[in-house]
Amino acid sequence: MKRDVDALLREQELDGLVVLGPGGHNPSLVYLLGQPAHLTDAWVVKKPDQMPVLYHWPMERDEAARVGVPTRDLTPFSRRRFLDAAQGDPFRAQVLQTLALLDDAGLGRGRIAVTGRVELGPHLSLWQAVQAERPGLRVEGRLAQQILRTARTTKDADEVARIRRMGALTVEVVGRVMDRLRGLRAGSDGLVVDAAGEVVTIGQVKAWVRRWVAELNAELPLAVIFAQGYDAGVPHSTGDDMAALRVGVPIVFDLFPQEAGGGYFYDFTRTWSLGYASERVQALHAQVEEAYRAALKVLRAGHAAETPYLAACEVLEGYGHPTPRTRPGTQEGFVHSLGHGLGLDIHEMPRLAAGQRDPLLPGMVVTVEPGLYYPRDEIGIRIEDTVWIDGAGQPQVLADFPHDLVLPLRG
């Protein structure tokens, strides 16, 4: 949890952590600030047992002040001011600028960790040059990510509340989509049509989703999966926007919105079949549901992270489906892991997958998403909820929504 960052810094004998880059869509920085901020480019400096300090450009002073941590104006550190000392060489000026900033932060010597979501190339060169220039400084890359990843693996109450709010927003949008689809009817040729008799495309459905997510002030930075038939059978396929909705062909609807500006995610999937579902699809859906229940039952603090995955595999293998452990690399059956931690990134620790022996902990927030995929048969089925392991070590689904497969159409 976030309060562990101080202990983790001390444990690694680090003098401080520097996180760079924009104030939004930059998980490490948003994590330290507690919220996304409208900052083009910032530095956040975190020393053990001290509040993080936010370095910001002067035009963004009000946005920086709103964050509620100590701030410092970057004006004295503009690169221009170092150009003379660097004899006009802009790269050298950036090295001097960086050292001046580190010195200002009291981190010009010693052992520091650096991270942030930035363009890699120039930073590879910059930090190499910074270290060459200042032998008394040791820059650790991996440790920054290790510390933050470790802390972020369990969520505090504020984080769980944010994820839960995104869950409420997610099921609100999914409910609106369901209502809208239920108002459609089956056309003559197996396609779904609206009141005017026009076919409805997957692209139209996605447009509703985008509109409703935006109205509710969230973002969809990673697209929307609304995939029918063959596409539903390929887990990360987003679906064909031009394709018309078809009756009786399963649709995987996977929605993962994020708080505006790059905050916390939610992750959620339902599989729907419009009008009716074939017996085989009904049977497979029931098997996925059974795997979901079996996994949830053992998703408890103290169990290994692989335990729920293995429980889902047991169920699905029992019905004769291939899984990665019975057929490595399979693209049919249960082809992926059971789930993943989720927070400021859509994929965080832990992984609910084979070989993950570390115990589940209270405060973890993970997806549970068993599925079955037979793309050649136009079948893909997945049921996914986001689940918090609460203070008592028990799983709590963070947003309730029915798992129903068949959405009856009008008339």
Add this chain to the structure above:
Amino acid sequence: MKRDVDALLREQELDGLVVLGPGGHNPSLVYLLGQPAHLTDAWVVKKPDQMPVLYHWPMERDEAARVGVPTRDLTPFSRRRFLDAAQGDPFRAQVLQTLALLDDAGLGRGRIAVTGRVELGPHLSLWQAVQAERPGLRVEGRLAQQILRTARTTKDADEVARIRRMGALTVEVVGRVMDRLRGLRAGSDGLVVDAAGEVVTIGQVKAWVRRWVAELNAELPLAVIFAQGYDAGVPHSTGDDMAALRVGVPIVFDLFPQEAGGGYFYDFTRTWSLGYASERVQALHAQVEEAYRAALKVLRAGHAAETPYLAACEVLEGYGHPTPRTRPGTQEGFVHSLGHGLGLDIHEMPRLAAGQRDPLLPGMVVTVEPGLYYPRDEIGIRIEDTVWIDGAGQPQVLADFPHDLVLPLRG
């Protein structure tokens, strides 16, 4: 331009360029692919005079195939497969995985450039270890960014068409906001009210904007600026969502949407005053308009990039306003540069600012955004258009919209 990448690679004597990270919101990668793709994590390898090759995970094979460049499946390079050779050390496994990938791409030796928008920390350590492991390999960070930044400084016809489409979307949304605001009326206390007599907040206006941008299938990854009064006087302030709209107080509306998935941006600002504007605000707006015209007049291929900035300064200084060249670090008057290149990032080369002596070139797409800021007087004014320097070296505003200051209210 993109076609220059081959020559730039050869010029720098690079054997290839490796771009890492997700398929969207990752400008270097999107640039090489020509479009955002729904890929969680990919490698794009570009060698001189060859098509880029896209390495993708198996679940994303269809999304990868849709891009239209040669693809390779990452399955043989999963980190798990290197764990044994790494004696269970995951970092060591990642080093071996990276070397295996480089070898597969024919870039395991020689001189390569690496970039991509990724979490910096782990990559600082990874690429240091990769080079230590393979003395015959030289990894250049800065060159990757230099080459791509140079190429991206001028846009080809496809890129200009994409930016122009985002411009059409931008003015569509701005027009809808204008129409909606014109339907409001002045309340008794200087606040703006709707038909039901309720005040309208800035947060409500931003919700309309978000909804319409989403409906039109674009994103707002960097927020919306709709800032009135004091906030309008601070260039990057996004405005106070809780504040009610006021009559006769200037509003800076700065909208910078991006193609869905992390593609091309547009950037656009108008300053509005609802109902009426004070004489001072009218005068300042006319001065900014004059600075805009003066800048546009000299925004031509062959002129130095600072020339339009200096032209705007001349006009505004002539009216007695401070600028960064008459009062360095000023937070009143014309406090920022004139504009910036724009493309897959909101800020690209060139900068239209003091000291920028390099010539403007056909194919550049830049913002022209003079402004005047007096936050203590509740005044901020900015007019911004995105402008393409066409093949004849002449400026073309990419989306037309009136510069009017006063939006009359109903009744």
